[in-house]
Amino acid sequence: MDYDSISDLPLLVERLAIDGCTPGWVRRRKPLLWARPQSTFEPAHWSYARLRPALLAACRLIGTDEAERRNLILRNPAPGVDFATTNTLVGAYQAILPGEQARSHRHAPHALRVILEAEDAWSVVNGVRHPMNTGDIVLTPGQHWHGHGHDGTQPALWFDCLDVPLVHLLEPMRFEDHPAGMEPVLRTIDESPMRWRAADIAQRLAQAREADTRPDAHFGLTVDLSSPALPTIAIRVHAWDTGWGHAPYRHAANELLVVLGGRGTSRIGEHRFDWGYGDVLALPMGTRVHHQVHEAARVVSLSDDPVMRLCGYYFLEGA
Missing domain, CATH: 2.60.120.10 (Jelly Rolls)
Structure with missing residues (x-):
């Protein structure tokens, strides 16, 4: 069939499918673009x-x-x-x-x-x-x-x-x-x-505490241990005091939290998780996050933040 002879739009769509094309105006089950990050992964x-x-x-x-x-x-x-x-x-x-x-x-x-x-x-x-x-x-x-x-x-x-x-x-x-x-x-x-030795991490956190009288509202007292040798994974360690509750946030990064001390509760999206030593939390892209600390905690954050920043996708916003 010659495209020049097609006068019916559905027939054009049918012929394009044979040639491996999808018209941009055809409605899909899932759109190509949407307003906010929507991870298919769950907290x-x-x-x-x-x-x-x-x-x-x-x-x-x-x-x-x-x-x-x-x-x-x-x-x-x-x-x-x-x-x-x-x-x-x-x-x-x-x-x-x-x-x-x-x-x-x-x-x-x-x-x-x-x-x-x-x-x-x-x-x-x-x-x-x-x-x-x-x-x-x-x-x-x-x-x-x-x-x-x-x-x-x-x-x-x-x-x-x-x-x-x-x-x-x-x-x-x-x-x-x-x-x-x-x-x-x-x-x-x-x-x-x-x-990174445990003693070195403790020293870095102590130095940060001495130098920083106003910890970040979203992430608290933090040291960045990221290495150029791992260009896709950010490594940050947070020290959160008993009773600390941060400003809720969303950001364009997929994140894992590993608890190295203390206890707390995190609300990630619609889920509530109580955590303690050795626990792991998954925070999917764009999900609302809110932590409450019950006992002074040390938490390691591992995320794809460097990838998102390199691509120009990263954002952080209050939630």
């Missing part, structure tokens, strides 16, 4: 106290020789989600037993871990071994070899965060096991650009 909360026994059960039932990583992926409850925690980030609880090693690999996704319980655990990143102890934040940037081991006497447990869903969307995924199994250690150091 969610995972209790460390509830899942810690499950993680220890996994330690009894499967070894690091069978599992690439012994972890529990925090899957968002939104319909159709099979692994992601937010639209761009995935989180997981992970454990390693004394004497075990989690063999080395490397991949395109950027990753980090927030250490919840560990003494004498370690990571080797591109041949450099450094400790992983309670309260530390350890980085493993994309395409860096990394593996883990444990010389202590009690299980080591931590929270992993990776930008795997973003990599799936953009499609540059790569993965490779280290040919030696566990990457050889070239040197061992205590201070590393791949590690």
Whole structure:
């Protein structure tokens, strides 16, 4: 059929479909544009106290020789989600037993871990071994070899965060096991650009408290630990005093919160979550957020804020 001979609009639409085109004026089930961010992901909360026994059960039932990583992926409850925690980030609880090693690999996704319980655990990143102890934040940037081991006497447990869903969307995924199994250690150091020590974080927060008499109305007392080595994930640590309640907000970022101390309640969208040590909260893009602190808290925020800012999408507004 020749387009020049078509005099009927429905017939034109039908012919365009054959040629792989969709007219912009045709009504869709979901529009291409809408007024405000509308994440398909839901606010969610995972209790460390509830899942810690499950993680220890996994330690009894499967070894690091069978599992690439012994972890529990925090899957968002939104319909159709099979692994992601937010639209761009995935989180997981992970454990390693004394004497075990989690063999080395490397991949395109950027990753980090927030250490919840560990003494004498370690990571080797591109041949450099450094400790992983309670309260530390350890980085493993994309395409860096990394593996883990444990010389202590009690299980080591931590929270992993990776930008795997973003990599799936953009499609540059790569993965490779280290040919030696566990990457050889070239040197061992205590201070590393791949590690924020708990003591260093506490010092940064203390310095911020001394210098800042008016904490941010939305985020409170905050230090930014973001690294150029992780260009897709912002790392910020908040110190919230007992009784603090911030100004509610919405912003254009997908965010995970990891609780390193204290207790509180968060209202995220229509949901209310009571949280404590080790818990994880998912704050989808554009969702209204309001925190109330019952006991002085330290909270790690992990978000795709750098991606949103780079693209010019980021905004923050009161809610």
